[in-house]
Amino acid sequence: MMEVEIPPSMQSQQDMDLIDILWKQDIDLGVGREVFDYNQRQKEYELEKQKKLEKERLEQLQKEQEKALYAQLQLDEETGEFIPIQQAVPIETAVATQALSNSIPSKPSLVQDLSFDECLKILADTFQLAAQNEDTPVAYHPLEPSASIDKNQNFIQPKQCPVIAGTLLTIPSDGQKMPEVDQAWEELLSIPELQCLTNDIDNIMDLSMYSNPESVAMTEAPDSYNLFNPVTTIEKSADNSPVYPNDFEDTFASNDPTINASETFNTESFCQDIFNLVEPKGINIVPLADNSGQLLTELLNENVDITDLSLCKAFNTNKRPDFNDTDSGVSVNTSPCATSPAQSVGSSIYGEGHYGYNDSEMEDTDNSTKNLQQKPPENFPGIFTEDTYFSLSPFVPLDTNSFESEVCNPPEKELPASPGHSKIPFTKDKSLSRLEARFNRDEQRAKALQIPFSVDKIVNLPVDNFNELMSKHQFNEAQLALIRDIRRRGKNKVAAQNCRKRKMENIVELESDLDRLKYEKEQLLSERGEYNSSLSLLKKQLGTLYMEVFNKLHDENGKPYSPHEYSLQQTKDGNVFLVPKAKKVNIKKE
DNA sequence: GTGGCCTGTCATGTG
């Protein structure tokens, strides 16, 4: 309805008459006379306006109460419980809280049996009650609705400090929890619907059991904790700044749901506060992932170390017995004379594996072949074992001054010193142990007979170089036999390996050939089937054509020839004759 | 304890 507001002074009698006329016309439509009366419409408008203002005030008050309730979602630092408490509130606040709790004696008992919404309503009523009792000495004046609510942001800003029993109750300007809610919060937390809050605290405590209080970074805890705990978003909002009770209100002061709590949440401060609250013992709560990650890093590092140690251990465990064996083997050596330290060093080349001998030492050895038979056993084992170990390693750098330079052997021939050994899969401990066993056995034999060459050299040298090397030394029969055996066995070993390798390759190739031949056979069989079917079709067509031609043939009397007595025969020149079957053979012969 | 697998070694054949 369109209302035309005309000042009464501007209404003339003519207008009133016009209104009466209109009313009389519309009276049948049920329209009252007051519809056309401006004064009455004006009164109704004012009444509606007053109702609207009343309603807005009620809504604002309700919002204020709700915000005040949310503002109490705080942790109690003193008790460690997840209940609201004021950290920065003066001691008078406790008095006020106690007073307020005394002012609402009936609420706690009711809360136990109430739902969450009902409790919220009770809290709102509580705040109303407190506001109503502000004139009493023990009353707490939590909010001044007109002053604490920002119309735009619905932000609680208590600007007026309540006076309690003559003492000024200071409420920080940046937000302060209302102490009368503490007890109400205790009751709220006892509600099963809110047990998740306390459960979260328990979870935190449980997580702390897995934490390392010494090695874990505190700053990492809140993030992970919040990841697993959606409820903690409340606390996140609550700890927007180190002084969490204040910022708690700051965060919840805005009803804008678009506000992202994570943007304003200070995880460090929150973490610190939370852990100060729930971990009075100083146990750091550590996110398991971070902790595990750190532990993983440590373990990785430790694994590396262990790997190194394992290598060393393997070296020690595997080689130390070799030391003993070598010792025993060398101890068998009945060297008549003691050798010089230099010779003892040179004797280490006996035990050297593929690459680890020294040329100068070898030179000394070669130049003093006779003296090679004297070797101090006490110096032998360690050097030999180490060299043997390195000789087994594919990563051992080669000694540049090798014997091949002396015997004019191209280095490229000497580098693959042990092709058979190089093929040994070193990743296999079994193969490695076997190789070591075999290798050490021949090495020990060679050392026992004072052979100044390494087994590797004996086996892998080319014939010419080997003969040249042998010609430079004078060996007895035993030494020569052993050298020949070592070379023969080494060669044969490599040959056997190659033979088996070829055998396996042949098997694989034969299997491949078998598969290929099977496929070809299938192809040929399929092709043969196609040809057979085609041949059958041709035969069938030929028979049909034959009968057609034969049925068209007639004798002089017009009688058809009997297919049993005659047949059509084609000669080589392409002519077709009707031949009696008795003469069929003769025509073929012609 | 047993069987399979791998490897070294020996005996023998071959070019």
Added chain:
DNA sequence: ATCACATGACAGGCC
């Protein structure tokens, strides 16, 4: 005849 290589057979170790 000698040598290097190939290969079957056997034995020992490991799983």
